[in-house]
Structure formats: structure tokens, C-alpha cells
Amino acid sequence: MQKLTAVNLRALAALIALMALVVMNGNANAADAQVKIANFTFEPPVLTVKVGTTVTWVNDDDIPHLVSEKDGKFRSSALDTNETFSETFKDAGTIEYFCVLHPHMTGKIVVEP
Ligand SMILES: [Cu+2]
Numbered sequence: 001m002q003k004l005t006a007v008n009l010r011a012l013a014a015l016i017a018l019m020a021l022v023v024m025n026g027n028a029n030a031a032d033a034q035v036k037i038a039n040f041t042f043e044p045p046v047l048t049v050k051v052g053t054t055v056t057w058v059n060d061d062d063i064p065h066l067v068s069e070k071d072g073k074f075r076s077s078a079l080d081t082n083e084t085f086s087e088t089f090k091d092a093g094t095i096e097y098f099c100v101l102h103p104h105m106t107g108k109i110v111v112e113p
Contacts, residue, residue: 032053032054032055032056033047033049033053033054033055033056034055034056034057034058035047035055035056035057035058035107036058036060037057037058037059037060037061037065037067037079037099037105038060038061039061040104041105042057042097042099042105042106042107044107045106045107045108046108046109046110047108047109047110048109048110048112049089049110050113051089051090051091051092051111051112052088052089052090053088053089053111054087054088055086055087055088055089056085056086057076057084057085057086058079058082058083059079059080059081059082059083059084060081060082061081062081064080064101065078065079065099065101065102065105066078066079066099066100066101067079067085067087067097068097068098068099068100069095069096069097070098073095074087074097075100089109089111091111092111092112092113093111094108094109094110094111095108095109095110095111096108097109
């Protein structure tokens with residue numbers, strides 16, 4: 001009886017680990033992408049993602065930057081060093097954005113169906 005319980009517990013632990021793996025993989029595939037802001041540049045300058053992806057910008061510079069869609073459809077607050085801003089893209093298309101404080105800083109998100 002004790003042996004059986006130990007085997008069951010091991011099987012259960014393996015199943016939980018497997019489910020956790022599936023969940024983590026699912027998130028990585030469906031969801032998250034990152035744009036780094038460093039040296040007054042969005043990196044990568046053009047990022048291609050699938051519909052439904054959440055893009056997170058992170059400021060690696062020592063000075064504040066903003067992330068604003070070119071027509072203001074979304075706009076972050078001023079991001080200090082290591083601060084982030086996220087936007088989820090629900091429609092396919094090309095989104096152009098720039099930094100309000102340094103308008104020469106531009107980037108694009110290409111959202112594919
Ligand atoms: Cu900037």
C-alpha cells in the first residue's frame with residue numbers, strides 16, 4: 001500500500017511538471033515579445049509578432065524615454081531606467097511609434113494574423 005502511494009505521488013509530480021512546461025511554452029509562443037531601448041535606439045527597430053502578442057518595452061538607458069504610437073493611439077509615461085511599458089496588439093497591421101522626447105527615435109511593430 002505504501003509503495004503504491006509513493007509511485008502515485010511520483011506520477012503526479014511528473015504530471016504537474018509536464019503541465020507546467022506546457023503552460024510556460026504556451027505563454028512563450030502566444031504572447032510575449034520585448035523591445036529594448038538602449039543608446040537612443042529601439043532594438044529591434046522592426047519587430048514582427050502574431051496577433052495577440054503583448055510587447056514590452058524596457059528602458060536600458062540612463063535617461064527617460066517614451067513610447068508613443070505615431071498618432072497617439074497608445075502612449076507610455078516617461079520611462080526611467082529599467083522601467084517598462086506594455087501594449088497588446090489585437091489587430092494585424094503595421095504600427096509605427098516613436099519617442100516623444102527624442103522624435104528621431106522610431107520603431108515599428110508588424111502584427112501578423
Ligand atoms: Cu527617448
